[in-house]
Amino acid sequence: MFFKPNFLLLDYAIRSLLRRASKSFFIFLILSLLIFLLSSVLMIADAIKLELNTTLKTLPQITLQRFVAGKQSDVPISCVDALLDIEGISSVTPRVWGYYYFKPAGVNFSVVGVDAYEEQYSQILSKLTQHFDLKLLESQQAMIIGVGVKKVLSENYYTDFFNFVTSEGKWQKVSIAGVFNSDLALESNDLILVPKKLAYAIFGMDESKATDIVVKVANVKEIPTIVQKITTRFPDLRAITQDDIRVSYQNIFDYKSGFFLSLFSVCAFAFFIIIYDKTSGLSSEEKKEIGILKAIGWSSDDILQEKFYESFILAMSAFLVGIAFSLFYVYGMQAPLLRNVFMGYSELKPAFILPFHIDFAMPFLLFLLSVPIYIAATLIPAWRASSLDADEVMR
Numbered sequence: 001m002f003f004k005p006n007f008l009l010l011d012y013a014i015r016s017l018l019r020r021a022s023k024s025f026f027i028f029l030i031l032s033l034l035i036f037l038l039s040s041v042l043m044i045a046d047a048i049k050l051e052l053n054t055t056l057k058t059l060p061q062i063t064l065q066r067f068v069a070g071k072q073s074d075v076p077i078s079c080v081d082a083l084l085d086i087e088g089i090s091s092v093t094p095r096v097w098g099y100y101y102f103k104p105a106g107v108n109f110s111v112v113g114v115d116a117y118e119e120q121y122s123q124i125l126s127k128l129t130q131h132f133d134l135k136l137l138e139s140q141q142a143m144i145i146g147v148g149v150k151k152v153l154s155e156n157y158y159t160d161f162f163n164f165v166t167s168e169g170k171w172q173k174v175s176i177a178g179v180f181n182s183d184l185a186l187e188s189n190d191l192i193l194v195p196k197k198l199a200y201a202i203f204g205m206d207e208s209k210a211t212d213i214v215v216k217v218a219n220v221k222e223i224p225t226i227v228q229k230i231t232t233r234f235p236d237l238r239a240i241t242q243d244d245i246r247v248s249y250q251n252i253f254d255y256k257s258g259f260f261l262s263l264f265s266v267c268a269f270a271f272f273i274i275i276y277d278k279t280s281g282l283s284s285e286e287k288k289e290i291g292i293l294k295a296i297g298w299s300s301d302d303i304l305q306e307k308f309y310e311s312f313i314l315a316m317s318a319f320l321v322g323i324a325f326s327l328f329y330v331y332g333m334q335a336p337l338l339r340n341v342f343m344g345y346s347e348l349k350p351a352f353i354l355p356f357h358i359d360f361a362m363p364f365l366l367f368l369l370s371v372p373i374y375i376a377a378t379l380i381p382a383w384r385a386s387s388l389d390a391d392e393v394m395r
Helices: 007-019 021-056 077-084 123-131 134-139 147-155 196-203 220-233 242-279 284-295 300-332 338-343 361-386 390-394
Strands: 062-068 071-073 089-102 107-114 142-146 161-165 171-180 191-195 212-217 237-241
Touching: 007 021, 007 300, 021 242, 021 300, 021 338, 021 361, 062 220, 077 089, 077 212, 089 196, 107 196, 134 142, 134 191, 142 147, 147 171, 171 196, 191 196, 212 220, 220 237, 237 242, 284 300, 284 361, 300 361
Parallel strands: 107 191, 142 171
Antiparallel strands: 062 071, 062 212, 062 237, 089 107, 089 212, 142 191, 161 171
């Protein structure tokens, strides 16, 4: 009988909320803000994690770096043949790359050397070989740049070429052969592709060495075993796998999420103060109202049903408004301010669109943590008051 719809009680509940408009609006605002902040942070984190996981799949399975006395140094290319002798390794590719600091903009470009005759170790490089002639790139001493690099160079009046300063202090003029735009903006936004010989000249490296070595295996389940074999044969090499990078990304998210956890704690504290205030007892005005209702013939079930409608309307509307605003804020407005906390404030910050992704367990959990709790906090003191006689309640 309690859950049988009664539109007269529903109408009374709405009018009751309007009579206490200021108090109702305050509770609505606090609860909406709490849902909005928490759901926005979770949506941003899920969207960026989806983009990062997509990018991780394109990264090398194993990357080998050489460390001497705790300091990273170049890897001799001569060890490539020895690596190929290890069972389970399908290909080994030496890489020449590094960060080039562009002082006028205060940013670092990722400069990668490519060779038309080498097997490309990532999907993005494989796509580029299909759209750009790498042989022509080598003959013209040209480069291909990402969208973010193009924007920074254009702002500094480099439209057709760019002057690199080599390690010897000489100017190296390189023309811009094209601009690529990858779906994986986190990987390609700050990228510059140059011929491998030009990369050696820019970084002043010996052509018998490489920055690191990329290893591809036939069976991904054998990666831990192959890593152990490599580090046993080459103690000065450090192996970095996709799982290692994934753990690093997760640590970054856990660290930055701590800031929002503190923010959420403040909002949750304010919300539960309201809950405590409601469960500790009704105000004199609310008790008087319940006493009058009982005096004119309302039963306890009628009073509880009216209070249920009242609390449900308030809590559910706050929940829906909070979720709706967070959806618009994250996917419609692309989460200004909050997004920057996760992505950083660099000039070469990837300008990708947050992919629409919602884990339906998240809004369900937020619903359970807000709406039922507020309804229970309203019904418990109302039940206590409605179980007493009318004169005792109003006394």
